[in-house]
Amino acid sequence: MFVVMAQDQLIIIAILAFSMGMFIWGRWRHDMVAGASLLACILTGLVTPEDAFSGFSHPAVITVACVLVISYGLQQTGAVDVLTQRLLPSSAGPTLSIFALTALAAVLSGFMNNVGALALLMPVAIQIAVNQGLPPGRVLMPLAFGSILGGTMTLIGTPPNLIVSGFRDQAGMGAFGMFDFMPVGVSITLAGVVFVGLLGWRLVPARKQADTASFETGTYLTEVRVMADSKAAGMTLREVEAKLEKEDAQIVGMVRGEMRVIAPYSRRLLRADDILVIEAEPESLGAALATVGLKLEAEVMAENMPDEPVEAEADKPANEAADKVTKKAAGKSTTRMNRRGRPVAVKPERTPPSVLARTGEQTAKKSTGKTDGSGDGKDTDSGKEAEESKGPSKHDELVIQELVVMPDSPMLNRTASDIELRTRYGINLLAVSRQGRRSVKRLRSTPVQGGDVLLMQGVPEAVSGFANDYRCVPLAERDIRVPVKGQAVLAGSIFLIAIALTATGVLPVAICFGMAVLAYMALKIVPPRSVYTAIDWPVIVLLGALLPVAGAMASTGTADVLAQAMLDWVAQGNPVVALALVLIITMTLSDFMNNAATVAVMCPLAISIASQLGVNPDAFLMSVAVGGSCAFLTPIGHQNNTLILGPSGFKFGDYWRLGLPVEIVVVAIGLPVLLWAWPL
Incomplete structure (x- = not known):
């Protein structure tokens, strides 16, 4: 039996086959291949020029971009460190850590959007990878797969479940309930999480991020202060050292008042305002501070430091301020007041030209009361200049x-x-x-x-x-962060509000996450200049370019023809075989098409097949729901797979090594449970 296909159907199959081959070959970066596929569809007339870039406005693309920014903000503020310490085992090996994280992602995904669950835990996974000395992908792929599996348990866990429920309602059978998906969803989630968390993670290829820094600066020595409200106040040095060791940091000295201790006694009780000299890796510096609530001594001094000399001179005669600048430039010694109000001598030095020029310019402006030759002679700008000379204010971007x-x-x-x-x-x-x-x-x-x-x-x-x-x-920019007190709670609260709005259906996920990103920028949780660097743009291009290509596969009827041909050739009237084929075909199409588009194509077909065979259509609709969510072979099958592509350094062909065994587990467990929960 041969299937007659139209010309446009043959063309889209050829383009997709060529694209898959290029993805697997890996010679071109994935966004280049996706762009080439889109251009081929445009040139062959499968996608109109007007719709060529419609994929970039798709909610999935916006959601992925926003998730990357939110994830960056949660990591930078130290919220991830708090979550790691409280919810995950602190002294476990890689297998238990990955299993616990995967299980947590699955549980969260059952009651919130699975993209949101991944966004919350992705920074935690990266931190676990660092602590365990693993490539990030070996933690991120199990996390992504666990979040996908968990989304199959409830109506709100993943968009395909909502779409399937809508088709059932349109067919006159009523919508599925909140927990109708649980029998099948819980079964495949338990089996999948156990397999992935305990064994499967070892199948993930070890890749490094493409932008990993190529230099090593060694450990840093830095001073931190024990604040009055710090956890460290009242603890012994030994207790603090035990907590710092978990973040690869150690205490090498201590200062109390005017006394400096090189090898402090381990049972010495720490007091407020004690200063510790700690040695830490640059990437773990922020986590070390957050562990026991320490604060950088430089920041404490900056907050308590008196106004600068230039500001103090704002109301002095211009010639006196100019004389002081001249003395500094000539190397004359000066006297300053320290924090305790005592005079201290400052070593003479030559002021660098850039500072001298700035100071002279300010002095000239103060003496004339004008700026750039304009004004009416009033000293309108002296206060402004003094304000600018203070250094960074709380509104500046540090x-x-x-x-x-x-x-x-x-x-x-x-x-x-x-x-x-x-x-x-x-x-x-x-x-x-x-x-x-x-x-x-x-x-x-x-x-x-x-x-x-x-x-x-x-x-x-x-x-x-x-x-x-x-x-x-x-040096090249690296992810070195120092948590700001209160921002971790603020960042986490904003994110949870966005998740709540999504879970209750008040607003779509893309809108909620977009609002969260805007709030992060407005509150300086993520500095505006860092927003665009936090987004992995090749991933955005990949997703935005392939969505119209996937749409062409549906609009040309290619998906319908392929699915119907497989059922006619293989099922041959057997309802159990037909149910298995619907599940497998939906999973396969979802690996290369947007899952929402796949479910929209397969639901009418599933209802039609059940009607022709005279069996319960609910079992077929449930198989579509499961297959539409369980896309593990490619990075484009599910948004969660796409999200981990950049941070893991994966290639297009890396997913099937763990994804294929997981899909086999889903079919092996899901098919019997489907037949039990929804008898034909």
Whole structure:
């Protein structure tokens, strides 16, 4: 028996076959292949030019982009660290950790959108991978598959379930209830999570992210203060060290008042305002601080520091302020007041030209009361200039940047106090990395040496100005974060509100997540300049380009022809075989088409087959619901598969190694349960 296919159906099959071959070959990046497939459909007339880029406005694309930003925000604020500590085993090996995370994702997905569940736990998975020394993909793929499986348990767990329920209602049989999906959903979820969490994760290829940093700076030495409301206050050093060790950090010194202790007694009780010198990896620095509620000493000093000399001079005669600038430029010694109100001598130094120019310009403006030759002689801008000289305000966008001190830097053998780093530049020295050598001197009194790596915090322009003045080279940007108190709770609350709005059906998931991203930007949880760097754009292009291609497969009737041909050739009137084929065909189509489109194509076909065979259509509709969700062979079959593509460094052909065994488990467990729960 031969199937007669129209020309456009043959063309779309050829394009899809060529695309799958290119994806598996891996020579071209996946977004290039997707773009080529879309262009081929346009040139052959399968997709009109007007609809060519309609995929980029699809809710799935917007959702994926928003999830990536939200995930970044949860990770940067330390909310992920709190979640990891409270919900997952702290001292487990990789198998138990992956199993627990996969199971948690499955449970959450049953009662919230499975994309949202993955967004919540994806940063946790990355942290577990780091702690266990695993490639991120070996934790992220089980997490994604667990969230997909969990979504099959309830009506709201995944969009295909809602679509199937809608088709049943349109057919006059009424909509499915909230928990009608549970018998089959729970069975395949339990089997799938056990397989993936205990054994299957080992099948995932070990890949590294393409943008992984290619340099190693070693550990950082930094100072942290025990705050009055810190968990560490009242704990012994030994107890604090035990918690820090879990984040690969250790205490190497302590300062109490004017007393510096190089090897502090392990049973010494910590008090408020004690300063600890800790050694930590750059990526784990933020988690180490969040563990016991410590705060960077540089930030404490910045909050308590008096106004800068330039601001104090705002109301002085212009000639006196100018004289002071001249004295600094000439290397004259000056006297400043420290935090305790005592006079301290400041070593003479030559003010870098950029700072001198800025200060002279401010002085000139104050003396004339004009800006750029305009004005009426009133001192209208002096307050503004003084305000600008304070350094970063709470509204400024702060960055954390690593700077390498060059061998000919003017800063050699000088300290942060010598150059008045905070006063003149408005930036904080958070930590120093000096490979092979350890020092427990106070950071502000540690002489800088060539090759040191300085961890600086400040507004981008100020950090760049310092780097230019003192010949420091910035390293490539890395994910080094210092949690801001209160932002973790704020970020988590916004995300949970978005999830609640989605789960109750108040607004679509794309709208809810878009609102959450806007709130993150407005509240500086994710700085506006970081929003677009948090999005993996090749993944967005992949999804946006292939959605019209998948639509062409449905609009040309190719999916209907292929499904009907398989049923005619193989089922041959046997309802059990027909049920198995509907499940397998739906899973296969969903691997290469959007799952919502797949379910929309297969539901009418399933109802028609059940009617022709004279059997219960509910079993066939349930098989469509399960097959439409369980797409594990490709990154384009489900949004959750797409989300982990970039962070895992996967190729298109990496998914089937774990995905094929999982789909076999789904069919082996799901088919008998379908026949039991929904008898034919």
